[in-house]
Amino acid sequence: xxxxxxxxxxxxxxxxxxxxxxxxxxxxxxxxxxxxxxxxxxxxxxxxxxxxxxxxxxxxxxxxxxxxxxxxxxxxxxxxxxxxxxxxxxxxxxxxxxxxxxxxxxxxxxxxxxxxxxxxxxxxxxxxxxxxxxxxxxxxxxxxxxxxxxxxxxxxxxxxxxxxxxxxxxxxxxxxxxxxxxxxxxxxxxxxxxxxxxxxxxxxxxxxxxxxxxxxxxxxxxxxxxxxxxxxxxxxxxxxxxxxxxxxxxxxxxxxxxxxxxxxxxxxxxxxxxxxxxxxxxxxxxxxxxxxxxxxxxxxxxxxxxxxxxxxxxxxxxxxxxxxxxxxxxxxxxxxxxxxxxxxxxxxxxxxxxxxxxxxxxxxxxxxxxxxxxxxxxxxxxxx
Amino acid sequence: xxxxxxxxxxxxxxxxxxxxxxxxxxxxxxxxxxxxxxxxxxxxxxxxxxxxxxxxxxxxxxxxxxxxxxxxxxxxxxxxxxxxxxxxxxxxxxxxxxxxxxxxxxxxxxxxxxxxxxxxxxxxxxxxxxxxxxxxxxxxxxxxxxxxxxxxxxxxxxxxxxxxxxxxxxxxxxxxxxxxxxxxxxxxxxxxxxxxxxxxxxxxxxxxxxxxxxxxxxxxxxxxxxxxxxxxxxxxxxxxxxxxxxxxxxxxxxxxxxxxxxxxxxxxxxxx
Numbered sequence: 001x002x003x004x005x006x007x008x009x010x011x012x013x014x015x016x017x018x019x020x021x022x023x024x025x026x027x028x029x030x031x032x033x034x035x036x037x038x039x040x041x042x043x044x045x046x047x048x049x050x051x052x053x054x055x056x057x058x059x060x061x062x063x064x065x066x067x068x069x070x071x072x073x074x075x076x077x078x079x080x081x082x083x084x085x086x087x088x089x090x091x092x093x094x095x096x097x098x099x100x101x102x103x104x105x106x107x108x109x110x111x112x113x114x115x116x117x118x119x120x121x122x123x124x125x126x127x128x129x130x131x132x133x134x135x136x137x138x139x140x141x142x143x144x145x146x147x148x149x150x151x152x153x154x155x156x157x158x159x160x161x162x163x164x165x166x167x168x169x170x171x172x173x174x175x176x177x178x179x180x181x182x183x184x185x186x187x188x189x190x191x192x193x194x195x196x197x198x199x200x201x202x203x204x205x206x207x208x209x210x211x212x213x214x215x216x217x218x219x220x221x222x223x224x225x226x227x228x229x230x231x232x233x234x235x236x237x238x239x240x241x242x243x244x245x246x247x248x249x250x251x252x253x254x255x256x257x258x259x260x261x262x263x264x265x266x267x268x269x270x271x272x273x274x275x276x277x278x279x280x281x282x283x284x285x286x287x288x289x290x291x292x293x294x295x296x297x298x299x300x301x302x303x304x305x306x307x308x309x310x311x312x313x314x315x316x317x318x319x320x321x322x323x324x325x326x327x328x329x330x331x332x333x334x335x336x337x338x339x340x341x342x343x344x345x346x347x348x349x350x351x352x353x354x355x356x357x358x359x360x361x362x363x364x365x366x367x368x369x370x371x372x373x374x375x376x377x378x379x380x381x382x383x384x
Numbered sequence: 385x386x387x388x389x390x391x392x393x394x395x396x397x398x399x400x401x402x403x404x405x406x407x408x409x410x411x412x413x414x415x416x417x418x419x420x421x422x423x424x425x426x427x428x429x430x431x432x433x434x435x436x437x438x439x440x441x442x443x444x445x446x447x448x449x450x451x452x453x454x455x456x457x458x459x460x461x462x463x464x465x466x467x468x469x470x471x472x473x474x475x476x477x478x479x480x481x482x483x484x485x486x487x488x489x490x491x492x493x494x495x496x497x498x499x500x501x502x503x504x505x506x507x508x509x510x511x512x513x514x515x516x517x518x519x520x521x522x523x524x525x526x527x528x529x530x531x532x533x534x535x536x537x538x539x540x541x542x543x544x545x546x547x548x549x550x551x552x553x554x555x556x557x558x559x560x561x562x563x564x565x566x567x568x569x570x571x572x573x574x575x576x577x578x579x580x581x582x583x584x585x586x587x588x589x590x591x592x593x594x595x596x597x598x599x600x601x602x603x604x605x606x607x608x609x610x611x612x613x614x615x616x617x618x619x620x621x622x623x624x625x626x627x628x629x630x631x632x633x634x635x636x637x638x639x640x641x642x643x644x645x646x647x648x649x650x651x652x653x654x655x656x
Contacts, residue, residue: 125444125445126444148628150628150631151633152457152631152632152633152634153633153634153635153636154452154457154459154634156634156637157452157459157460157635158459158460161450161459161460162460171638171639171640171641171642172641173638174637174638176637219649220646220649220650221636221637221646221649222637222639222645222646222649223633223636223649224633224635224636225633226632227630227632227633228630228631228632228633229626229628229630299445301445302446303445303446304446328599331598331599331600331603332464332597332598332599333595333596333598333599335461337596337599338460338461338596339458339459339460339461340594341429341430341431341457341594341613341628342594342613342628343592343593343595343608343613346590346591347599348590348599348600348601349600349601352600352601354601355590355599355600355601356589356590356599356601359589359590359591360591363591364591
């Protein structure tokens with residue numbers, strides 16, 4: 001209330017000026033705006049009357065050009081629909097589809113059929129594109145036992161087998177969503193008892209006999225020993241944390257990435273413009289960019305796909321883990337959970353007190369990665 | 385302007401006709417199919433030697449399992465219930481019939497049929513069984529050590545337990561519980577839970593160990609039993625003192641363009 005009172009006098013001061021403005025700009029063109037735009041400068045574009053004079057001819061020119069381009073566009077449409085190539089006709093439809101969240105059920109079905117036709121044609125087998133919605137009463141959650149992880153990277157490759165990532169040999173053609181981080185073990189040491197006392201300052205900050213290995217997310221991604229786990233290492237897999245408050249969603253300029261009702265943060269690849277803002281925003285380095293046209297051999301392609309999940313992507317879009325939406329929407333475990341040989345990965349419904357993840361949250365010591373950023377991940381690390 | 389537009393439409397239609405012709409020519413070219421990459425058709429699941437799966441197509445383009453070409457491990461499950469049988473009753477666990485399945489271990493253990501008939505069937509009067517242990521005092525059995533190499537380096541219990549604590553005295557195809565009753569090799573959890581109660585409780589609730597299939601708590605799951613992941617004769621895997629044996633890792637990620645190796649990762653920025 002106080003704020004309103006404070007603002008009102010100021011507003012009234014400016015009111016006459018505003019009215020004047022409106023009178024100048026709008027009164028003459030109340031009825032004729034549609035027919036003769038040249039008489040009606042809706043926006044005071046330029047103070048120079050000569051510019052306004054020019055504008056009329058420019059407008060006509062633009063309109064003519066627009067007509068021409070529209071007709072040529074129609075020509076392209078005629079070209080594409082006439083060809084017997086299903087691929088071309090489908091892509092035409094794809095160009096003009098809406099953001100997935102704004103589509104009606106019919107439009108989603110059309111998009112699904114279009115994609116199924118195109119993928120089946122492209123990969124030489126029957127490809128299904130699922131559009132199953134989030135089910136009520138479901139909030140997916142993930143837990144990972146970092147004491148158990150042995151760093152074998154089977155989850156990484158299970159993910160690639162499931163989710164149709166690019167897997168070419170050249171740089172930038174191989175995309176993996178899960179990263180396994182090898183970290184050195186920290187330890188207390190006698191000879192470091194007096195560390196942590198900065199010289200010259202004279203301020204005692206305490207002893208630091210502990211070697212702080214693994215406090216930051218710096219480690220080795222490219223480790224490749226004969227056998228894992230190694231005695232002096234711990235392993236920490238990271239992927240998309242499916243945050244409750246995802247920074248990537250906040251920054252997306254076209255709102256193509258968003259959080260689904262049952263938890264996962266997904267991407268409508270068709271609407272992605274490839275600006276990579278989300279990749280910069282993500283504090284977990286979870287997002288990958290298709291720099292090249294994805295290399296996906298026909299025989300390795302997984303034909304069971306979801307629209308928001310593992311359907312084959314195109315060049316220039318961002319992708320990331322979505323907790324195997326094509327599986328989890330049908331109650332199946334994600335691929336990485338099923339393949340983990342030590343059973344470190346757990347998945348379940350956070351709203352179901354009987355689920356594995358709920359039991360872990362209830363019983364084990366749990367932490368979230370970079371919890372101080374208030375992203376509220378639904379991916380929990382725990383240990384026995 | 386209309387004239388222009390109609391002209392362009394005509395042009396486009398002509399172009400369309402041409403495009404259709406060229407597309408037909410393209411289709412006529414012999415399609416070169418890339419040779420299918422050779423992948424091993426048999427792969428091990430959790431640990432080597434415990435259980436194997438053979439790759440086959442459940443439906444076209446959808447195999448039951450995908451095997452790793454580098455390590456031979458199972459990398460992806462299409463059909464999680466391949467070759468499973470219903471899990472038996474388990475105390476403290478209330479699961480609807482058919483919702484919990486396990487992979488039978490009985491047929492996998494090669495010595496099993498022989499053990500029960502040749503020496504340890506428990507019915508022979510004088511020779512068969514040759515010498516039943518009278519008490520629970522450990523005694524080395526050279527025959528058994530020769531047959532099962534793991535026994536020479538037996539670590540389980542660090543010398544506080546021996547064969548007869550887990551194996552049935554007269555029914556060698558069975559394990560034994562606290563009351564001396566036989567327990568199937570397919571249900572080792574009934575035996576292991578005797579000592580490892582905390583792990584049994586976590587396993588029962590899905591926290592310890594591994595389950596695949598449907599994740600909802602009422603769904604059908606394949607449970608991995610204790611011995612599918614742990615070798616009971618060598619649980620500690622030597623000096624590592626861990627429950628899971630060392631395995632070869634899958635290949636590391638691709639190096640970025642222009643990076644020759646990943647040695648920079650080994651230089652830890654935090655001074656030790």
